[in-house]
Each structure stands twice: as C-alpha cells, then as structure tokens.
Amino acid sequence: MDDSLDTVVVEFDSETGVGTLTMNRPDALNALNGQLRDDIVAGLQQLEAENEAREGIALRAVVLEGAGEKAFCAGADIGGFSDESAGDTSARSHYDFVREFPVPVVAKIDGYCLGGGLETALACDFRLASEGSAFGFPEVNLGILPGAGGVQYVSKLAGPSVAKELAMFGDHISAERAAEEGIINRVYDEDAFDDEVDEFVTELAGQAPLAIQAIKKSADMAVHAGLEEGIEYDSRLFADLLKTEDHAEGAAAFGEDREPEFQGK
Secondary structure: OOOOOOOEEEEEEOOOOEEEEEEOOHHHOOOEOHHHHHHHHHHHHHHHHHHHHOOOOOOOEEEEEEOOOOEEEOOEOHHHOOHHHOOOOHHHHHHHHHHHOOOOEEEEEOOEEEOHHHHHHHHOOEEEEEOOOEEEOHHHHHOOOOOOOHHHHHHHHHOHHHHHHHHHHOOOEEHHHHHHOOOOOEEEOHHHHHHHHHHHHHHHHOOOHHHHHHHHHHHHHHHOOOHHHHHHHHHHHHHHHOOOHHHHHHHHHHHHOOOOOOOOO
C-alpha cells in the first residue's frame, strides 16, 4: 500500500479482503488533528480506489484501530479548537466519510476512546473493545459539547439519559458498561482480543458483499433518520460554545493543569 500518509498506516489482506487503517500518533494517544482527519479519509479513499482496480478478492470490510497500547483515540487535539473554526464543519468530514463508506467499518478499540475518538468509533458500523477500554465525552470540562454528533449517536443507541450522563459529567465508563448500554457491540478479554476481533471481521468479510452493503444502507436509513439535522444542530452549538469565556477558561485550565472555574459566560 501507499505509505505517503503521515498519520495513518493502510494495509490490505488479499486473502480475506479486510483492509486496516491504523491511526498512528501513539505518543499523542492518537488524538485527532487536521492531518489525522485528512489521512483517515485519504486512507479509506485509497482502499476504495485500489479496490476498483484490484484483481481477485475485493475489499469486504475495514478495521479502524489506534497504534500503541494505550488508546484507540483519546479525542481531539485541544490546540485544534479555535474561534476561527467556529461554524466550520469541515472537521466533520472524516466522521461522515467513515459512516458513509460502502463496506462495513469496524472500530477495534483498545484503551481510551474519548471525545472525537468516541465519535469516530460511533461513526463505524461495529465497535469491538478490550475489557480495559474506557469511553467518554470530556468536552464539558472545556465548556463545550461533542461537536460531531456524539450526543445524537448515543441518544439513538442508548437513550437520551445515558447521552446526557456521558456528556454532562464528562466521566469515563468501562467497556462493560458501554456494552450494557448498547454503545459498543462486544467486549473481549485482553489476552484474546486480537484473535476475537480477527474472527469477527473475517466472518463478516466472508458474507455476501452486495447483501452486506445493502443491509448497511438499510439499517443506516432506519436508525439515522433525522440524524443530519441533529448533527448540524450540534455543530452550531459547538461553534457558539467555542466563542464563550467558559471555553477559554476550560482550555486555559487544561493547559495549566488545574480545575476550571466556569462562570456561565
């Protein structure tokens, strides 16, 4: 595969038809910045383009994972937020691209899955986690909310009360709790995690590909009816919150390693 991407490693298994995208910023816990967002889209586009010209088995499924042993994706780089980005929805492009990708995308979650990382996983078709993984929306601690539809997704999967708890308190929940609430599909023991995910994805890739694509479209149409309006609404709220004093205070407190003192301004 093309190795020109800076923050994503792209691989393809010609025996199973499974592509793998590895978010490769382990020192930053695979936190999302503009480059990583762009490379996720570029990596998927690469798999899709090469699939059209590929002889033999076609692309049947994609695994999205994080490099290192600590995080799938710990959220967005806080430095990526700015007043200038308020109202700009381009940062949502990778979420949309993952959600609308024609073959199933499986999030392989080992470690932290927070904020924009959780929103990225929620855009995938399946979420498989190791038992030690942690999930949450910490954005409220910066005086903002998840800006790419996280509250919308969790409300649809687990109900609004669970979504409010995650987003209003900013605490982490365990993989077991996330599975109980229907936010993720499976939880696997650490020692068996890689093998269990491989078995799941290989079986998925072995199903009738056109039927799988049709089922994906059908399920998304049913479950996400009205989702676009909700995400657009969240994006507007997010843009407004970026302009507040509370966000400035949250960002400052984060950088100074102290508790924020929000004033509701």
